[in-house]
Amino acid sequence: MSEKLNSVRLLKWIVWTSIVLIVGMTTWFWADPESLRVLGVDFTLLDKHGGPENLAWWQKLAGFGADALPAGLLVTALLHLLGLLHQLELGNWFDQQTEKACERIGKTMLWYLLASFFNETILVLILTVMNAPGERQLSISLSSDTLLGLVPALMALVIAQMVRHARAQRDELNQIV
Amino acid sequence: MPITVRLDVMLAERKVKSKDLAAHIGITEANLSLLKSGKVKGVRFATLEAICAYLKCQPGDLLRYEEDAD
Numbered sequence: 432m433s434e435k436l437n438s439v440r441l442l443k444w445i446v447w448t449s450i451v452l453i454v455g456m457t458t459w460f461w462a463d464p465e466s467l468r469v470l471g472v473d474f475t476l477l478d479k480h481g482g483p484e485n486l487a488w489w490q491k492l493a494g495f496g497a498d499a500l501p502a503g504l505l506v507t508a509l510l511h512l513l514g515l516l517h518q519l520e521l522g523n524w525f526d527q528q529t530e531k532a533c534e535r536i537g538k539t540m541l542w543y544l545l546a547s548f549f550n551e552t553i554l555v556l557i558l559t560v561m562n563a564p565g566e567r568q569l570s571i572s573l574s575s576d577t578l579l580g581l582v583p584a585l586m587a588l589v590i591a592q593m594v595r596h597a598r599a600q601r602d603e604l605n606q607i608v
Numbered sequence: 609m610p611i612t613v614r615l616d617v618m619l620a621e622r623k624v625k626s627k628d629l630a631a632h633i634g635i636t637e638a639n640l641s642l643l644k645s646g647k648v649k650g651v652r653f654a655t656l657e658a659i660c661a662y663l664k665c666q667p668g669d670l671l672r673y674e675e676d677a678d
Binding site for chain 2: 603606607608
């Protein structure tokens, strides 16, 4: 039992670290992109449109906004995951709150995927909006990462259904003496 | 529900207290009370067996099927 609790605590620690990294990196990326280049961060999209050094302040702000939406949704999903881990720590494996947490994780992940799908489109628009007419761009890309993100989202929704059925069975069993 | 529980009748016939029966068969008095009032979804064979052994009766003495009026 304590081994399980330890693994839950470890997961909580990983989730908190991920939240800090997501928020920190998203902010850092747009606040001071040049310093991140040293760390090997991918700037392909920015470099294709003149590089981060040529961006106006409002483009950086808009870019941050465009990135903040999926990042915020991912952080929200992780916060729901923390809620789920807290329920597991309390031993509430089949409670309604556990089911709701799984459902929220799944739904937030689906919103995150949708936001990620349009993220590049918005970024390209922001980066090229100052170009001469005819040189402004809109792009849509569907990467395997986006599709891969469907797996945890759908898994969380399926687990929510499983918890619902398990709870119904447990409640029925509790009515048998 | 067409199945009615006649445990209270058997307890009265055998002059056994609910508390004693609950202690003997290992369920709470609250659950025994629910069983007596028929507010449970089912009875485990183990519970039924323990009740029958203590009250020296048959399962048929405890449960009765009555057809619904409608």
